[in-house]
């Protein structure tokens with residue numbers, strides 16, 4: 001591990017321990033993902049130590065980056081099986097968290113990958129995980145910081161808050177194509193987006209979410225053709 005990756009890992013481990021005492025980062029191999037590994041919260045994390053104060057700290061600082069969400073895992077597998085979406089493309093992963101989707105895009109043949117997340121710790125996690133998997137990603141905090149054109153926007157599990165639905169139109173203003181993975185919105189019906197397939201997956205470590213959140217839909221968004 002490089003000195004920079006070591007320092008990333010230390011920063012993330014310390015942040016984790018501030019929120020969940022005795023929690024640690026493990027390297028986890030993602031199933032069916034060509035050896036993709038991520039630094040995530042350990043599988044048997046000390047839930048029994050989660051008193052009311054710890055729960056309040058988690059609510060304040062959710063640490064999405066310490067999990068690989070079902071939608072992220074599904075979109076990563078989809079990209080590795082469907083590299084035609086990636087070859088020669090500059091892609092942006094919006095709401096990157098651990099960087100799982102950004103890393104799969106880089107492994108799958110994208111020519112350049114940008115991981116975008118408002119959480120500075122998520123950006124550290126993306127850099128650490130990218131370097132661990134031997135790929136390069138650029139990180140930014142906001143979509144508005146993106147310089148230059150982008151061919152494809154990727155987004156997994158970013159619709160947990162319905163107000164984020166506004167992003168779907170903005171993605172198509174910024175890129176001609178979007179691949180979105182989601183298990184939260186049941187009545188999904190947005191102009192320019194169509195369902196490609198449905199996959200079953202779960203969050204790592206497993207949060208024991210209900211069956212409905214284990215069914216992930218992958219959508220393709222394309223700018224409507226002008227008459």
Ligand SMILES: C[S@@+](CC[C@H](N)C(=O)[O-])C[C@H]1O[C@@H](n2cnc3c(N)ncnc32)[C@H](O)[C@@H]1O
Nearest residue numbers: 064068069071072095096097117118119156157
């Ligand atoms: C549930 S996590 C999903 C992470 C990853 N895509 C996955 O599937 O494992 C959602 C992520 O979106 C990020 N996020 C939320 N709103 C955002 C915004 N407006 N711009 C960039 N990132 C955002 C959060 O910080 C969080 O890391």
